[in-house]
Amino acid sequence: MPRQQPARNISSPYGRGTGVPHPVDIEVGARIRQRRLLLGMNQEALANRLGLSFQQVQKYEMGANRVSASRLSYVADVLGVPIAHFFGGMVADEAALTAEERQARDVMRRPETIDLVRFYSAIPDEHVRKQFLALVKAIASTRSR
Numbered sequence: 001m002p003r004q005q006p007a008r009n010i011s012s013p014y015g016r017g018t019g020v021p022h023p024v025d026i027e028v029g030a031r032i033r034q035r036r037l038l039l040g041m042n043q044e045a046l047a048n049r050l051g052l053s054f055q056q057v058q059k060y061e062m063g064a065n066r067v068s069a070s071r072l073s074y075v076a077d078v079l080g081v082p083i084a085h086f087f088g089g090m091v092a093d094e095a096a097l098t099a100e101e102r103q104a105r106d107v108m109r110r111p112e113t114i115d116l117v118r119f120y121s122a123i124p125d126e127h128v129r130k131q132f133l134a135l136v137k138a139i140a141s142t143r144s145r
Helices: 023-038 045-052 054-062 070-077 098-109 113-124 126-143
Strands: none
Touching: 023 054, 023 098, 023 113, 045 054, 045 070, 070 126, 098 113, 113 126
């Protein structure tokens, strides 16, 4: 006699039919976007490398469409990161983040922050990079006075 599987009650406020993306899908998409921007790549360029439309990349980045494991592996290859990059340090419950942690995360995802990091790391002269960092620190410290 075959074993009977226990009934599962899997009702979730997220996923297909709810119109609400799962927080993990949103986070993975945000990390795809962040890495893409850090590389100076637009959605169309990433889409072309993945064999997708840029609209599909938009949907992945917004978490509207879930990225399959095989596709995520390919995305990781194209973006030059391990798959773990999209999950490392992820908080299962958004409500567990403090307001300060949420604000820090949001600042790091702003396009201008990503541009700043990208251009800073492109400065070939280490001495100039250090001077630039000192300048930014000095400007930031005048704001807190």
